[in-house]
Amino acid sequence: MALQSLDIVRRSATTTRSPDIRQPPAGGGVAKLIDTTKCIGCKACQVACMEWNDLRDEIGTNIGQYQNPHDLSASSWTLMRFAEVENPKGDLEWLIRKDGCMHCSDPGCLKACPSPGAIVQYANGIVDFHEENCIGCGYCVTGCPFDIPRISKKDHKAYKCTLCSDRVAVGLEPACIKSCPTGALVFGTKEDMQQHAAERVEDLKSRGFEHAGLYDPAGVQGTHVMYVLHHADQPQLYSGLARDPKISPTVRLWKGVAKPLGVALMALTALAGFFHYIRVGPDETDAADEAAAQAARRNPEKAT
Amino acid sequence: MSATPQSADAGGPHPPATHSQDLIVRYNASERTNHWLGAICFVLAALSGLALFHPSLFFLSNLIGGGPWTRILHPYLGLAMCLSFVFLASRVARDNRMQPKDWQWLRQYRDVIENREERLPEVGRYNAGQKLVFYAVVGCLTLLLLTGIIIWRVYTTGYFPVGVVRLGSVLHAIAALILICTIIVHVYAAIWVKGSVDAMTLGTVTPGWAWKHHRAWFREIMGHATNPRSRAD
Numbered sequence: 001m002a003l004q005s006l007d008i009v010r011r012s013a014t015t016t017r018s019p020d021i022r023q024p025p026a027g028g029g030v031a032k033l034i035d036t037t038k039c040i041g042c043k044a045c046q047v048a049c050m051e052w053n054d055l056r057d058e059i060g061t062n063i064g065q066y067q068n069p070h071d072l073s074a075s076s077w078t079l080m081r082f083a084e085v086e087n088p089k090g091d092l093e094w095l096i097r098k099d100g101c102m103h104c105s106d107p108g109c110l111k112a113c114p115s116p117g118a119i120v121q122y123a124n125g126i127v128d129f130h131e132e133n134c135i136g137c138g139y140c141v142t143g144c145p146f147d148i149p150r151i152s153k154k155d156h157k158a159y160k161c162t163l164c165s166d167r168v169a170v171g172l173e174p175a176c177i178k179s180c181p182t183g184a185l186v187f188g189t190k191e192d193m194q195q196h197a198a199e200r201v202e203d204l205k206s207r208g209f210e211h212a213g214l215y216d217p218a219g220v221q222g223t224h225v226m227y228v229l230h231h232a233d234q235p236q237l238y239s240g241l242a243r244d245p246k247i248s249p250t251v252r253l254w255k256g257v258a259k260p261l262g263v264a265l266m267a268l269t270a271l272a273g274f275f276h277y278i279r280v281g282p283d284e285t286d287a288a289d290e291a292a293a294q295a296a297r298r299n300p301e302k303a304t
Numbered sequence: 305m306s307a308t309p310q311s312a313d314a315g316g317p318h319p320p321a322t323h324s325q326d327l328i329v330r331y332n333a334s335e336r337t338n339h340w341l342g343a344i345c346f347v348l349a350a351l352s353g354l355a356l357f358h359p360s361l362f363f364l365s366n367l368i369g370g371g372p373w374t375r376i377l378h379p380y381l382g383l384a385m386c387l388s389f390v391f392l393a394s395r396v397a398r399d400n401r402m403q404p405k406d407w408q409w410l411r412q413y414r415d416v417i418e419n420r421e422e423r424l425p426e427v428g429r430y431n432a433g434q435k436l437v438f439y440a441v442v443g444c445l446t447l448l449l450l451t452g453i454i455i456w457r458v459y460t461t462g463y464f465p466v467g468v469v470r471l472g473s474v475l476h477a478i479a480a481l482i483l484i485c486t487i488i489v490h491v492y493a494a495i496w497v498k499g500s501v502d503a504m505t506l507g508t509v510t511p512g513w514a515w516k517h518h519r520a521w522f523r524e525i526m527g528h529a530t531n532p533r534s535r536a537d
Contacts, residue, residue, distance in 0.1 A: 013359040114356040115371050135371035137356065138457030142469050151457060156372070248467075254474035259358045262481045269485040273492030276417065283419045283517075284498045290512030297511065297526060 010121040012113035020123060027189025029125030030168060032177065033197055034098050035228040036238065037204055037212070038184035041066060041080050041096040045176035045185060049078045052164065052175035072099060074152035077161040078176060081239035095230075097238040098176070098185070101148045101161035103127045103224035108247040109158075111255050112143025118158075125190065125224035126165045131157040143255070145220060145245035163224065193226060200228045219246030327508035328525065335395060336507055342388035349381035350484055357477060379456050386449050393442060399429040400439070406432035421516060429521040437490050444483035451476035 007025075008018040050056060057075040060068065067082045078100035085093045107127045110119040118133035119140065129140075129149070136156035140149040149158045164174035173187040186196060197214040204212035213232025216222050227241070235241040331339070348367075352374045355365035365374040405425040409416070409432040415423045416433065430438070453460050454472030461469055494500040499513040514522040 013362060015359050114359075114362065116359060116362055133371070135365075135375045136457070137375045138455075138461060139356075139473070141457075141461075142455075142466065142473055147466065156375075156458070248470050250467075250470040250474050254470070254477055258474065258477055262477065263358050263360065265481060266484055266488065269488045270492075273488065273496075276492070277496060280417065280419055282496055282498050283421070285510060285512045285516050287512075289516040290510060293511035293515035293522065296515060296522070 007123040008120050009123050010107075010110055011117050012110050012119040013116040018120070022123065024123045025189075027191045029123065029190050029224060030163070031125065031188065031190040031193040031223075032103075032163065032174060032225045033186045033188075033193040033228065034225065035184045035186070035197075035200055036095065036097050037200070037209070037228055037230050038182045039080075039096045039098065040182055040184075041082060041094075042181060043068075043080050044179040044181060045098055046076070046078055046080060048175040048179035049161070050076075052167070053077065053162075072148065072150055072160075074150045074154070074157075074159040077101070077159065083237060083239045085237050093230075093237075095238050097227065097241060099148075099239070101127065101163070101225065102146050102220070102245075103161075103163055104145070104245075105221035105223065106247060108143035108145050108220070108251060109140035109149055109160075110143075111247055112139040112251055114139055122165065124168065126163045126168065127224075128162050128165045129158055129160060131155075131159070134158050143247065143251050145242060145247060161225075190222075190224060197226065197228050201232075204228075204230060215241070217242070217245050219244050326511065328511060328514050328522075329507055330503040330509050330514075331507050333507065335392070336504055338388060338392050338395075339504055342385055342392055345381050345385035345388055346483075346487060349378060349385050350480070350487075352378040352381065353480055354484075357480070379452060382448060382452050386445050389441065389445055393438075396430070396438065400435045402432070402435055403428075406435060409433075410436075426520040427518050428524070429518060431518070433493065437486055437493075440482060440486040444479045444486065447475060447479035448483065451479065 007020065007022055009020050009024075011018040055075045055077065057069055057073055060070060062068070063070065065082060067080065069076050069079065072079050078098055081097045081099045083095040083097070085095055087093050103126055105125065107119070107121060109129075110121060110127060113119045114137060115133050115135045118130055118135070119127065120130060121127050134157040136151060136158070138149075138151050138158070140158050141147075141151065149160045151158050164172070164176075167174060177185045177187040179185075186193065188196070194214065194216070201212045201214060209230045211231050211233040213229060215227035215229050215232060215235055227235075227238075229235060229238065229241075231237055235243050351364045352368055354361045355363070355367075355371075355374050356378070362371075365371050368374055368377055408425050409427065412424055415421070451472040454464050454469055455461060455476055464472070494504070497517060499509055503509045511522070514525075
């Protein structure tokens with residue numbers, strides 16, 4: 001879901017430049033900062049996301065934990081993941097992470113998408129799906145280093161968090177930010193968010209979280225959704241947050257060098273045939289061959 | 305052997321001879337139908353697959369009804385192609401076994417491409433190039449089928465971890481590339497060696513064609529397969 005825009009920096013399956021005549025926004029684009037150390041797991045953000053985007057997931061089942069629904073889906077674009085972790089001191093830590101699209105600066109979904117314009121990246125950093133161009137192949141799921149996009153069982157289109165691109169385009173903050181009661185969710189320019197995170201990290205360190213830090217992974221050239229983590233040295237504690245996310249080398253091969261090389265190989269094979277015909281010519285059966293065949297038929301002993 | 309060709313005058317209806325000589329049946333109606341069903345599936349599967357392979361070829365998706373229809377139909381076209389080839393392969397596999405003289409034929413590839421067939425070892429029903437095409441198609445279709453199941457998002461992708469799906473995606477593309485190049489060679493060879501297209505459209509070849517390009521096969525169908533002199537070469 002997205003608005004028409006002149007601020008597109010990247011467009012899926014497109015080999016020419018996208019409309020990007022406008023100046024890139026100051027401050028490194030927009031960013032959402034999720035401070036896991038302030039999150040109380042109230043799920044107001046999940047509700048706000050459902051409300052703004054008119055999404056109603058199916059009612060699931062209770063499996064004895066707070067995480068609900070159990071996973072992201074085509075109708076649940078954000079999800080509080082609850083991890084119960086026992087720390088080395090033997091204390092229980094309840095690590096709650098709001099999961100959803102990270103809006104990578106180097107988006108694996110966009111790289112993998114074969115349909116022109118089904119995925120775009122705006123100059124402000126938002127990676128957005130245009131479902132009317134989506135063909136439902138699921139390559140975005142294959143390309144994503146964070147396992148975020150989901151293909152709807154209903155319409156076979158891919159869905160994920162839009163970072164409320166429709167709200168942001170008219171100067172509003174995303175719906176989830178609006179709903180957060182503790183200030184764990186903050187929205188602004190990426191530079192401002194990095195600065196705010198640095199203050200938070202300093203505060204956490206002063207209170208004994210020596211490994212506190214900002215999660216803005218360089219492997220995908222940074223993200224426009226960032227986390228403040230108490231244990232930035234062990235992101236996997238937070239329900240398997242990727243330690244060093246990057247577009248898989250397999251996907252890079254498939255969607256990188258293989259494409260032009262493959263097309264060139266096919267074209268060269270066809271051209272080789274064409275020019276063989278032009279230079280060497282056809283291999284024809286002439287009257288002499290027919291005569292030899294007839295002779296062989298009549299007198300096989302001589303036909304060697 | 306079911307695919308043993310017969311002289312056209314050995315029975316059964318056959319196209320009217322355009323020349324005075326009797327034509328030789330190389331493929332019967334079932335084999336031709338089988339071949340062309342597979343060929344149609346291949347062309348549609350290849351074009352729809354190429355649409356998803358490179359942005360410059362995405363326009364090909366319009367041939368079968370647009371992007372979503374391409375995504376929906378491509379796997380079924382691929383399955384139909386594989387099924388069709390199973391039947392075709394079961395008929396031609398025996399004649400495609402590599403023999404020592406095939407390696408000699410391949411070593412003389414320069415004589416092959418320069419149309420100097422008289423210098424080459426005698427060829428049976430299929431030459432070594434055709435046999436390589438056969439094995440390339442068997443290998444590529446097997447790989448395409450297995451990886452295709454892995455990346456068939458609607459039904460089966462969910463059963464595989466994402467690493468396997470990524471590997472499956474790239475292997476599917478590579479196998480398809482090899483197959484498409486192989487089929488380009490296959491089609492060109494039929495255009496290059498005059499008289500070959502008739503074998504798969506009308507079903508027949510002229511005795512001169514068989515004599516020139518597949519002499520050992522020619523001798524075999526002329527009833528001299530047991531002749532020790534024919535066997536010796």
